[in-house]
Amino acid sequence: MNPRLILGLALTLLGVVAMVYQEFSYTTEETILQVGALKATAEVENSIAIPEVLGICAIVIGLLLIVLNAWKK
Numbered sequence: 001m002n003p004r005l006i007l008g009l010a011l012t013l014l015g016v017v018a019m020v021y022q023e024f025s026y027t028t029e030e031t032i033l034q035v036g037a038l039k040a041t042a043e044v045e046n047s048i049a050i051p052e053v054l055g056i057c058a059i060v061i062g063l064l065l066i067v068l069n070a071w072k073k
Contacts, residue, residue, distance in 0.1 A: 008065030015058030023049045 033040040
């Protein structure tokens, strides 16, 4: 397989995933209070939004790479 085709497929797939899941979340553990050896922590959920433009650009560039790969052959 041509690397350009693989990159095009990967970008298209990542673009579609970015459009479907418009944000992703992760959990961190933060220290709330610490007194000597006693430590109180809490799990905090953070989320990061994925811009819609980023997903669209990934799809367009991926499809362009796939078309260019087919056109070169």
